[in-house]
Amino acid sequence: MIESKRRRRVIANIATYFVLATLSMFCIGPMIWMFLTSLKYEADIVTQTMQYIPRRVTFDNYVAIWTQSGFPRLIANSLVVTFLTVTICVATGTLAAYAFSRFAFRGRTQLMLGYLIVRMFPAVMMIIPLYVVMRGVGLVDSRFGLALAYTSFLLPLFVWMLKGFFDSAPKELESAARIDGSTRLGAMVRIVMPLARNGLVASSVFIAIAAWNEFLFALMLTTGQGSRTWPVGLQLMVGEFQLPWGVLAAGGILSILPVIVLFAIVQRTMVQGLTAGAIKG
C-alpha cells in the first residue's frame, strides 16, 4: 500500500518535470533560436541544410544594427519616453494609490472601478482623438506627448498594483507615528513609503517594461526620427531595407536585454503585485 503510494508520487513528479520542461522549451526556445541566429553569418542562415548550432560565430550583426541603422537614436528616444512615463506615473499614481489604500471616502469604490474601466477602452479609439488633440497642441512627434499617451493606459495599472502593496504595509506603525506627533503627510513619507519600497520599485519596473515595449501608440503618434521609439524603428526597418535576419535578430536581442534583466531582478515582487491587482480587478 505504502509502496504503491510512493511509486505513484514518483510517477507524478516525473510527469510534472516533463510538463515543466516542455513548456519552458516552448517559452524560451524561440528566444534561444533568435540568439543563435544573431550570432550567425548571413550565409549560414540562408543555407540548404539548416545549421542548428552555428559552426562559426560572429558579432557583425550587432555591430551592423548599432552603427548602420540609427538604432542608438531609437534606443535613446525609448529611454527618454520610458523615463518620462514612469516619472508621471510615480508622481501622480503614488498619491492616488495611497489615498485608495488608507482612506474611506464617498465615491471611493466607483472611482477605483472607473480607473479600471479605463483599461477596457480600445487603443484605436484613444489614438485617433489623441492624435487630433496632440496635433492641435504641437505634441505629435514629441517624446513628452508619447509619454502622456502612455500614461492613459499605464497610470490606472500602476495605481491598482501599488494599492495592493500599500494595503499590505501594516497600519499600526503609521498609527504609532501619528501618536508621536507626526502629520498624515509625515507618516506617509517616513513610514509607509519605505515599507512599500519593494512594491513601488516593482510597479515602476512593470510600467517601464510596458512603456519600453509599446508599439501601436508610438507608430501612430511619431512621424519622424525626433521621437520614434525602437519598436517602431525595428518594424520600419523590416519593410524599408529588407534587413537580413541576422541583423534583425541582433536588434531584437539588444532591445529585450533590459526587459529580461529588469524582469529577473524584480520578478518575484512584480508577480505578487500583478496577480493581486488583476484578480481583485
Add this chain to the structure above:
Amino acid sequence: MRALGELSETRYWMYLLLLPSLVMILLVIAYPTLYGMAISFREMRLTRPGLGGWVGFKHYAAMWSDPVFWIALKNTVVWVTAAVVLELALGLLAATALNRDLPGTKIFAVLILLPYFLPNVVAGHMWALLLDPRLGVINDLLVRAGVLQTYKAWFADPNTALAATVLVEAWHGFPFFALLLLAGLKSIPEDLYKAAAVDGAGVSAQLRLITLPMLKTVIAAAVILRVIGLVNSPDLLLILTGGGPGDATQVLSLYAFQTAYKEFNFGYASALSVVMFVILMIFATAYIRLSRITKGDGDD
C-alpha cells in the same frame, strides 16, 4: 513642507492626493474618449480636409453594408476564442505543474513567465523567422519528422494564417493565465483536499468539487482581462500578417487601425472602434453576471 503637513490633517486631504492622477486621467482619457465618440458621427479625413461636419449615423450605416466589417467581426470572434481557450488550457497545465512545488520549480516559473514581458514587435518577428517558408526551423523539424513533405508558408496560406497567428498569440499570452491561476491555486487551503481524501474523493472528484469551483473567480477575471486585451490590440496581427492574405486574418481592431492610419478616414475608424467598445462592454457585463450565477450562491 510644514504647510503641506498641516494641510494633510484636513478632511480634504485624500481628495488632494487623488487630484493629480484624476487630472491626468481626465486629460488623456476622458476627453479623448468623448472626442473620439464625437468623431464617429462626423466626416474627418486627413486626406480631404475640405470634408467636414456632422453626418449622424452615416458611418454606422456604412458598416452594416461593409463586407470587410463582417469578415473582421467573425475573425475577431474566432481568433479571440481560439487564443483564449488555448491559453487557458496551457495556463492551467503550467499552473498545476508549478503548484507542486518540487525543487527547481522557481526557475521553471521564471522561464515560463518570460514571454509575457516580451514586446509584440520582437515576438512577431521571432515567430516569422521560426515559421519562415525558406529558413524556418519549425518547417525543418516538421519535414525531418515526416509530418510535412515540403516547407510551408504558414502566414501566406489563407487556410493556416489565422491558426499560425493564434499559436504566436498563445505563446505570448498563456503565461498570464499561468500566473493568475497559480496564484488562485496557492490560495486554496490544503485542508480541503485532505478532508476530501478522507471522504474518499478521488483525483478527478477533487478537481471537479474543489479546484475548479475555487478557481472560478480567477478564471473569470483572467478570461475577461485577456479578451479585452486581445480584442483591443491589433499589434501582433499588424506585424505578422497585416490582415492578409486577403482578409483571412483581418480583425476589427486592425481594420479600424488601417482605416485610420492607411486611409486617414478617422470618422469611419472611430465608428468601428466605438462598435468594438460597445461589444466588449456587453460581453464583460454578461460574462461577469454569468460567472456569478454559475457560482450557485444566488447572491445576485
